[in-house]
Structures are given as structure tokens and as C-alpha cells.
Amino acid sequence: MYFAPFIVRAEHERKVPVVIERATAEDLKATAKTPKWQTDWTSEYLADEKN
Structure with missing residues (x-):
């Protein structure tokens, strides 16, 4: 088994590969903002290592 993330494009239901990159501190701060x-x-x- 291997990790192969993808999303499904709704208009044609095909798998679209994605690239996952490490979030920056600025990216993480944005998750706490409105909306x-x-x-x-x-x-x-989430900072707790067991989670």
C-alpha cells in the first residue's frame, strides 16, 4: 500500500492527483481567521502529538 492522494473533479468524475506541501506558520495562522x-x-x- 502507498499514499497517493487525489481529488475527484466533479464535472467529469476523474481523479486529479495532488501535491501535499508542508504548511508555513502563516498558512496555519490563516486557518484560525474568519471565515x-x-x-x-x-x-x-492538534498540537498534541497523540492527535
């Missing part, structure tokens, strides 16, 4: 559309990646919960 709150995703998880706050700077939260204490």
Missing part, C-alpha cells in the same frame, strides 16, 4: 471554514490548525488539540 471559519476548516479546522484551526493552531489549536492545542
